[in-house]
Amino acid sequence: MSRQTEEIPLMSPAPGTSRSLIVHRYGAPGTGPKAYIHAALHADEWPSVLTVQKLIPMLDEASERGEILGEIVVLPYANPTGLAQRMGGHVTGRYDYDGSGNFNRNWPDLSQAAAEKLGGSLPEDKTEAVRTVRAALREAAAELPRRTRNQEWRAILLGLSIDADFVLDLHCDSEATLHTYTNVRHKDMVEVLGAELGSPVNLLEVEAGGGAFDEANAKPWWTIGDYLEGGADLPAACFGVTVELRGQADVLEEYAAADAEALYRFLQRQKVIAGDPGPVPTLSNPVSMLDAVDLVRVPRSGIVGYHRDVGDRVAKGEIVATLYDPAAVDPVGARLDLFAGTDGIMFSRFSDKLVEPGDNIAKIAGTESLSYRQAGALLED
Ligand SMILES: [Zn+2]
Structure with a gap:
């Protein structure tokens, strides 16, 4: 048919x-x-x-x-x-x-x-x-x-x-x-x-x-x-x-x-x-549990530069990106490194590199549940 x-x-x-x-x-x-x-x-x-x-x-x-x-x-x-x-x-x-x-x-x-x-x-x-x-x-x-x-x-x-x-x-x-x-x-x-x-x-x-x-x-x-x-x-x-x-x-x-x-x-x-x-x-x-996915968030606005690509394996504590503040009087001193919160695969990055406070700029699939991830509230909007 x-x-x-x-x-x-x-x-x-x-x-x-x-x-x-x-x-x-x-x-x-x-x-x-x-x-x-x-x-x-x-x-x-x-x-x-x-x-x-x-x-x-x-x-x-x-x-x-x-x-x-x-x-x-x-x-x-x-x-x-x-x-x-x-x-x-x-x-x-x-x-x-x-x-x-x-x-x-x-x-x-x-x-x-x-x-x-x-x-x-x-x-x-x-x-x-x-x-x-x-x-x-x-x-x-x-x-x-x-x-x-x-x-x-x-x-x-x-x-x-x-x-x-x-x-x-x-x-x-x-x-x-x-x-x-x-x-x-x-x-x-x-x-x-x-x-x-x-x-x-x-x-x-x-x-x-x-x-x-x-x-x-x-x-x-x-x-x-x-x-x-x-x-x-x-x-x-x-x-x-x-x-x-x-x-x-x-x-x-x-x-x-x-x-x-x-x-x-x-x-x-x-x-x-x-x-x-x-x-x-x-x-x-x-497979990974969703509550083992680390969300790397930025605390303030700025421009993000990534040090790691999607698909890369990263280690907990490793710098995956740096946030730059174009409005800072001391631009170098205002740089903020952003760290992996778990060992795992960085499977997602943010395509918009101009970010605002709270933006999730990377997702890392690990193997251990993360205390800040809550069942029932695991999806971002
Ligand atoms: Zn979608």
Whole structure:
């Protein structure tokens, strides 16, 4: 069966302006595992847009060969509102101008609403229980409020993703190596995905907090038990993962092609697509807990000069950057060295070198939990 493509109109933000989402569908619901993939939920992060453009023809060919074993839903861009946020030649794309904040925070938790649809109990058969919960989650997503543009957009995306086995939310960081974020319950799965992508850093959270899109899809599987008898025995049936496809400037043909091939092999490995992906590559580094990620912050404004590159291994106490104060009367005396707070891989830097107090200018993935990192507040805005 060939690809089905639908254009979903969104509420018009202003007279004379229309917006829509494009949704490509492969396979058929209920025939096998479902994967949901979208690009650029943060609309200023474009590597994934190119990656998905590479992936679509691969999926088209697989579909023509009859190799889609389950269902695949692909959105080549997730956030047309953000894509249109061009100001002075720069697309901001991360926060909605309507005041609702970061596009990837505060996604609704559907577990209670889904539990209420199930009348307080679940079928004893595990497969049937998962199927029943998926249907309830779909119903709950369909009933999300759609009074505002932002609400409507969230309801549509969650409606497309909430019943998936795999939700791949493709992002990028400022300047970065490949890295991923997922829940600790999905350690085994992210080790496979990270190895496939060649991702040197893969971060696990117990409770990230913040309501990111991946969490909104994955978390109901372990929180629905708070509202439903037998719910605590459900498997974590949705692998929700945020994949950071390097830095914002890394929109490159060779990266996009390699990443699309890695995602394709991952889908083969999960039996969403037929075919032999070959042996799982070796993961280059052990996964890290998110509370072991050191955030190097600046205490005041200035210009940052980096001494280390993304992907470098650094040692605790090592100088990774220096903050310069152009307003200082004594410019040399005002220099402030910034240190690594842990041994690990410096996987992210700040592309804007003009910083203000509190900015996080580097992330270092270590192996030991850091006392200042708190479960439930592990994501920056
Ligand atoms: Zn992002």
